[in-house]
Amino acid sequence: MTATNPPVVPAARTPPWRNVRVLRIVAQVVTLAVVLVIGWWLFNNLLTNMRQTRLSFGFEFLDSTAGFEIGETLVPYSATDRYRDAFLVGIANTLLISLIGIILATILGILTGVARLSNNWLVSKIAAGYVELMRNTPLLVQLVLIYAVLLQLPAIASSIELPGSIFLNQRGLFLPRPVAEPGFGLWLAALIGGVAITIGLRVYASRREALGRSAGRLRLVSFVVLLAITAGAWIATRPLRLDVPVQERFNFVGGLSISPELTALLFGLVIYTAAFIGEVVRGGIQAVRRGQIEAAQAIGLSDGQTLRLIVFPQALRVIVPPLTSQYLNLAKNSSLAIAVGFADLFSVSRTMANQTGQPVSVIVLVMAAYLVISLLTSLVMNLYNRRVQVLER
Amino acid sequence: MTVDTDRLPPPSDVVGPRAWLRANLFGSWASAAVTVVLGALLLVIAVLAAQWVVNARWGVVTENLRLFLIGQYPFDQAWRIWLALTGLSLLAGLTAAGSGAAVRTLAMWLAAGQSLLAALVLVSGLGPVVAGALVVNAALIWVSFYLALRRPVARRALTIGWVLFVPLVFVLLQGLAGSPLGAVPTRLWGGLLLTFVLAVASIVLSFPFGVLLALGRRSDLPVIRTLSTAYIEIVRGVPLITILFTASIMLPFFLPLELRIDALVSAIGGLTLFSAAYVAENVRGGLQAIPSGQIEAANAIGLNAFQRNMYIVLPQALRTVIPANVGLFISLLKDTTLVFIAGGGLLELLAIGRSVLAQPQWFGAHLEVYVFISAVFFVLCYTMSQASYRLETQMGVGTR
Numbered sequence: 001m002t003a004t005n006p007p008v009v010p011a012a013r014t015p016p017w018r019n020v021r022v023l024r025i026v027a028q029v030v031t032l033a034v035v036l037v038i039g040w041w042l043f044n045n046l047l048t049n050m051r052q053t054r055l056s057f058g059f060e061f062l063d064s065t066a067g068f069e070i071g072e073t074l075v076p077y078s079a080t081d082r083y084r085d086a087f088l089v090g091i092a093n094t095l096l097i098s099l100i101g102i103i104l105a106t107i108l109g110i111l112t113g114v115a116r117l118s119n120n121w122l123v124s125k126i127a128a129g130y131v132e133l134m135r136n137t138p139l140l141v142q143l144v145l146i147y148a149v150l151l152q153l154p155a156i157a158s159s160i161e162l163p164g165s166i167f168l169n170q171r172g173l174f175l176p177r178p179v180a181e182p183g184f185g186l187w188l189a190a191l192i193g194g195v196a197i198t199i200g201l202r203v204y205a206s207r208r209e210a211l212g213r214s215a216g217r218l219r220l221v222s223f224v225v226l227l228a229i230t231a232g233a234w235i236a237t238r239p240l241r242l243d244v245p246v247q248e249r250f251n252f253v254g255g256l257s258i259s260p261e262l263t264a265l266l267f268g269l270v271i272y273t274a275a276f277i278g279e280v281v282r283g284g285i286q287a288v289r290r291g292q293i294e295a296a297q298a299i300g301l302s303d304g305q306t307l308r309l310i311v312f313p314q315a316l317r318v319i320v321p322p323l324t325s326q327y328l329n330l331a332k333n334s335s336l337a338i339a340v341g342f343a344d345l346f347s348v349s350r351t352m353a354n355q356t357g358q359p360v361s362v363i364v365l366v367m368a369a370y371l372v373i374s375l376l377t378s379l380v381m382n383l384y385n386r387r388v389q390v391l392e393r
Numbered sequence: 394m395t396v397d398t399d400r401l402p403p404p405s406d407v408v409g410p411r412a413w414l415r416a417n418l419f420g421s422w423a424s425a426a427v428t429v430v431l432g433a434l435l436l437v438i439a440v441l442a443a444q445w446v447v448n449a450r451w452g453v454v455t456e457n458l459r460l461f462l463i464g465q466y467p468f469d470q471a472w473r474i475w476l477a478l479t480g481l482s483l484l485a486g487l488t489a490a491g492s493g494a495a496v497r498t499l500a501m502w503l504a505a506g507q508s509l510l511a512a513l514v515l516v517s518g519l520g521p522v523v524a525g526a527l528v529v530n531a532a533l534i535w536v537s538f539y540l541a542l543r544r545p546v547a548r549r550a551l552t553i554g555w556v557l558f559v560p561l562v563f564v565l566l567q568g569l570a571g572s573p574l575g576a577v578p579t580r581l582w583g584g585l586l587l588t589f590v591l592a593v594a595s596i597v598l599s600f601p602f603g604v605l606l607a608l609g610r611r612s613d614l615p616v617i618r619t620l621s622t623a624y625i626e627i628v629r630g631v632p633l634i635t636i637l638f639t640a641s642i643m644l645p646f647f648l649p650l651e652l653r654i655d656a657l658v659s660a661i662g663g664l665t666l667f668s669a670a671y672v673a674e675n676v677r678g679g680l681q682a683i684p685s686g687q688i689e690a691a692n693a694i695g696l697n698a699f700q701r702n703m704y705i706v707l708p709q710a711l712r713t714v715i716p717a718n719v720g721l722f723i724s725l726l727k728d729t730t731l732v733f734i735a736g737g738g739l740l741e742l743l744a745i746g747r748s749v750l751a752q753p754q755w756f757g758a759h760l761e762v763y764v765f766i767s768a769v770f771f772v773l774c775y776t777m778s779q780a781s782y783r784l785e786t787q788m789g790v791g792t793r
Contacts, residue, residue, distance in 0.1 A: 136771045359646070
């Protein structure tokens, strides 16, 4: 008797509704179709609405005359210029605010972070209180509060004088302005030469150490050389002169004047962001393990060396990524300038949108500009981040 | 239970107040000098601040307290807001009984906050009835807490309660034209009430959207991944104000003329679209923290993508990102103030402050108004950030 084999089932083709490869393509096509249909519907509505209000979607308006003034500008601008120029003024102002803000906030933030870790109870508590106050109130409220305080300052005649010929009054902040003299180029050349010599000496010192020989006091010497060259050249050429603001009857003459709007915006952005940066710095320093510091002490490094060679490079690795997002936040938060009446990118664009009746085109431009600023900032910070990260095998 | 003596920290050598002062304030000459200078400075600032507080025109706050709290919401309908708070208090008390320190802290602060508000109401002349009603709510938190301690409420019932609570409150506050519960148009909502409505509605709505975006960004389908990534990065690259501006001024351009959208709805829409991108990034962090073995195990037992996410991935990922999302809610609460620059006529807390300052009798009382608004935000955000901090330690984030 022969054993009957079980009937061979022919391999059934997977039906398409159970075939993963088909399903994957279908899912993507459907998603894309839904997004496109919604986008087309919105755009079509836009065109219909614009036709009914006799407007058109486009960017031609950029070449017509702007016709509005802007208070503080970096690049020359007048009301007779085109919208294109006004927009560029806005971008320049936003970049200016962001750059100065980032530099000042970083300095204040590092101070705050270090102060929070101070052995002195009072110092660390004051820093903690400052951080909590900043982090738990809205930036916008802080800005309008600072602006209201600035507007209540004394008039020109009774300005508050700060050390270093700095004056503060209702009309803003007046600072001495450095002005280049004829010898400036010469001094700059000497400075560059000095830096080059210093770098050369330091590279030489590192080479010696890499070969196991002592670098002696080469590093200190290189620093003294740089100082001597810079100071000597300064005395010889007198490259800069300070243009000090002088009080006249109705206003200050000379120097650098910063409007209350810009002062409030800059001050608010800096103290707000510095609190967040302080927390980032504190987290970074605390992330360095105690054993690292103890090991550094055990091999006989001084406190300064421990900080410079052991703690800081490791802390930086933790600090840089969140620091980047704080920088981006500062740049984006500068759009709150409109609340204190400073003409940044968003504020200028809003005026443009109102005047031209083309809000859609304007907002597309604004968003694109902010995106480019954000992307550039992250690009620079990511390059820097790559430098400070550990090279892993 | 034995004590692991190897792991105990070394005993403190700082004993008594004098030793504490020496260690913390006068450790060295430099430290002592800093202490003295800072202490003197702090004293001067404290005296000046106290002088200002005593002499400030607080009438601008007390006489306009109703505006600050609920805006133009009709006063004879304010019981609806109170009822919503009562529901919140009841749920908070019952939930706190079965939860850890973080939720208990929040419930305690809710009780304390309502008592504080009652005191403020009493000095502002809104009447003892309002103050009494608020105290009843505060008491209700404690009563429900102790009752639930004795006889625990089922978790499932609480979950259903919370899920139903948010839409119910919205219906209660909004009402329905023609019904006994008359409609209160949203343009009358204002002040702290509106600030809360904006923040709570946007975070609740942005959560599912953000989870979808996070899953989309980690999907292996190129189209879905690209779309999600592009959305997240674009939204995170532009300031919130441009998105709110788009939502309030430009949305009408993109919709058919006969479709008119309520200003509140479009503001919530803008905030939701904005915060969804940030929720997505938080959730992505949680997703990345899940060991790949979990996903492989899910695949091995034959779960499909939907089942894998619903039963294995998301329950673990969402738990770990709760503290980060509390942080997001705090920033969203602060960001609601931007609604007032974006236009659309919504009078949240800061906008109410501005309109109060426009009253001629309170001309120049800027500092009082802004300090009051800052104080309100500080109390709210500080308590929530403390709760989130406790939640982190409770869940062992970063220590496991």
